[in-house]
Amino acid sequence: MKAKKRSSRRSRCNTEVELGNTGTHSGEGTIRMIIDIHSHVWEYPKHFGDGFRLQAKRGRADVELDLTVRYEEYAQDAREETRTVVFGGKARLSGMWVDDQYVADQVAAHPDKLIGFLSVDPTQNNWEKEMHAGHQDMGLKGIKLLSMYAGFYPNDPSLDPLWKYAQKHRLPVLLHTGTTFISQAPIDCTLPRHLDPVAIRYPEVRIVMAHLAHPYEGECVAVIRKHPNVYADVSALHYRPYQLYNSLMLVQEYGVWDKLLFGTDYPFTTVDASVDGLRGLNGMLEGTAFPRLDTDQIESLIYRDGLEILGLA
């Protein structure tokens, strides 16, 4: 555990996590925690079909992905104290299926560190039963949806029971939004615009659009700006630094820094790499007159208390 100095220029709109709730202050220093709102648990390749595994080679242009998840490795690649929201994912169309019990078992092994979300694929029978069981029997605390990977629209009327349930039981809903390497996953299903009517009908549900909906960040910013309970996470973006710089410039110019949550998308990347990537973005601009990202806002994002914001604290 490392102590990190508190910035004297601590910015507005930031809910920082401090250990022990009240925080540990010593002089000007305070120990802060990172909340990773987006991380995976699964067995690779067991929980994936052959088609998914072959197509995953398109995931990163420069590296061959090893999607094996080991909590010990995850923790080693985090310099600071971390609490993590984990989920598996269900999308029959794309060949991935992680049972909620597997997620619950991983959480049970690290109950002080991990918060688990259930998953449903609403194109499959029994999804409502699985949602109730994941929440009521397994104690999972939110819902992860893969609309594009599973091939459904989040605003489809058939999902009303899901949104009503989430609103009634205060379950945050995190959706993959943004592109994919899977051919049969229809891109249209992922567009942020489809969450606008959901947020209009269910304004109390805390919704997180993953990955700033890359490369549809403009649409994502338009939706998070108009809905108080709709957020975006910045997971799995730092390794496309020019694109992330542009995305965060959109965020800055529209004034929605406070709607971003920190996340990694482990095993696609790690906590340290994500933090370093965010802090390094302005470095690309040296020698240019391009506008800089607000470094106070970047620090606020890294230490934002996503659990508090999502009602999970």
Ligand SMILES: [Zn+2]
């Ligand atoms: Zn993910």
